[in-house]
Structures are given as C-alpha cells and as structure tokens.
Amino acid sequence: EAGVAQSPRYKIIEKRQSVAFWCNPISGHATLYWYQQILGQGPKLLIQFQNNGVVDDSQLPKDRFSAERLKGVDSTLKIQPAKLEDSAVYLCASGLTGNNSPLHFGNGTRLTVT
Amino acid sequence: KNEVEQSPQNLTAQEGEFITINCSYSVGISALHWLQQHPGGGIVSLFMLSSGKKKHGRLIATINIQEKHSSLHITASHPRDSAVYICAVRPIQGAQKLVFGQGTRLTINP
Numbered sequence: 001e002a003g004v005a006q007s008p009r010y011k012i013i014e015k016r017q018s019v020a021f022w023c024n025p026i027s028g029h030a031t032l033y034w035y036q037q038i039l040g041q042g043p044k045l046l047i048q049f050q051n052n053g054v055v056d057d058s059q060l061p062k063d064r065f066s067a068e069r070l071k072g073v074d075s076t077l078k079i080q081p082a083k084l085e086d087s088a089v090y091l092c093a094s095g096l097t098g099n100n101s102p103l104h105f106g107n108g109t110r111l112t113v114t
Numbered sequence: 115k116n117e118v119e120q121s122p123q124n125l126t127a128q129e130g131e132f133i134t135i136n137c138s139y140s141v142g143i144s145a146l147h148w149l150q151q152h153p154g155g156g157i158v159s160l161f162m163l164s165s166g167k168k169k170h171g172r173l174i175a176t177i178n179i180q181e182k183h184s185s186l187h188i189t190a191s192h193p194r195d196s197a198v199y200i201c202a203v204r205p206i207q208g209a210q211k212l213v214f215g216q217g218t219r220l221t222i223n224p
Contacts, residue, residue, distance in 0.1 A: 042216045043157075043214045048211055105156060
C-alpha cells in the first residue's frame with residue numbers, strides 16, 4: 001500500500017511570499033488532516049477534512065492560511081502571505097472513518113521563512 | 115495546562131538500558147497513540163491502544179484508563195531507537211481528531 005505522499009519536501013521562502021503544499025492521502029481514506037509542527041513542539045491540528053468537507057478548522061489562521069480538498073482526495077494547504085513564525089514542518093495525515101482507525105502520516109514539508 | 119503531558123521532555127541513556135516514557139492526559143479518550151518521529155520528520159505509528167498492554171518487539175505500551183496515564187517502554191535500548199516519541203490521544207468528544215503531547219526526545223548512546 002502506498003503511503004501518504006507530500007510535496008515539496010523542503011521549501012524556503014521570504015516573508016510575505018506565498019507557498020502551497022500538496023498532500024495525496026492513502027487511497028480510500030476519507031479523513032485527511034493538516035498539522036503544523038514547530039521545532040521542539042508536538043503537532044498542532046490546522047484543519048481536518050472528511051471527504052471534501054471541513055470538520056474542524058478552529059485552529060487555522062484564516063487570515064493567511066487556506067486549505068482545500070475539492071474532490072475529496074488530495075489536498076492543498078496555502079499560506080499567503082507567510083510570516084517568520086510560520087517556519088515549521090507541515091504534516092499531512094489520513095485515515096479511515098471511525099474513532100479507532102489508525103492514522104498514517106506523510107513525511108512532511110519543512111518550511112523555512114526568512 | 116496542555117491536555118496531554120509527556121515526561122521526560124528529553125532523555126539520554128546508554129545502549130542496553132530500559133527506557134520508560136510517560137504520558138498523562140486530562141480528557142476522556144477513545145484511543146491513545148504512541149508515535150515515533152525521526153529527524154527527517156516523518157511520523158510512524160507504533161501503537162494504538164484503548165486498554166491494557168501491547169507489545170511489539172522490544173517496545174511495550176501500557177495504559178491505565180482510570181488514572182488517565184500511559185507508558186511506553188523500550189527494553190534493551192539501541193542507538194537506532196533515538197527519536198522523538200509522541201503520545202497522542204483521541205478525545206471521545208472530538209470527531210476523530212488527535213491531540214498531541216509535546217514529545218520526548220530520546221537519545222541512546224553506544
């Protein structure tokens with residue numbers, strides 16, 4: 001089974017620029033998550049999708065972050081404009097529906113904002 | 115106070131030592147996950163448990179639902195076990211979301 005695919009692996013941008021990350025979940029996984037992990041901290045949920053609908057985006061800074069999963073499969077996360085404090089690893093995870101289904105994580109995108 | 119607290123935050127040990135990492139949480143949960151994150155950033159799921167104890171190779175995970183506490187043990191530790199170990203819980207009220215601890219950075223010296 002192919003895992004969760006994320007790209008790019010690394011990205012360096014200047015503050016105020018825009019950036020987009022892409023995630024392709026495991027086939028058949030209805031639930032998709034984007035997490036932000038700042039160095040030295042645990043991952044923080046940004047947004048959770050169930051198919052193409054948003055379940056939870058309460059911690060997404062909506063003035064600069066946006067995410068979509070238009071066809072209920074792959075997803076993009078965008079930051080516009082980026083700030084220095086957005087430097088982090090952005091992790092995508094997917095899972096089947098159900099409270100006791102394991103999550104599968106991608107390798108993440110490491111963003112550095114200079 | 116975070117909903118999920120791990121201890122210690124950093125742990126350095128010699129090869130062969132028995133390792134224990136602790137996780138305490140404050141909400142009712144349907145499951146608890148132990149995850150391993152290597153320096154490259156990717157996260158691997160080690161265990162998902164809702165009661166009792168699970169064992170996989172040299173790794174053992176236990177959970178006490180009444181005390182809201184879980185432990186991850188590593189027997190005969192090896193330098194390749196060096197990683198960040200993260201505890202994450204799935205709250206009963208939470209529509210499948212995971213709440214993460216801050217992680218424990220484990221370093222095993224040869």
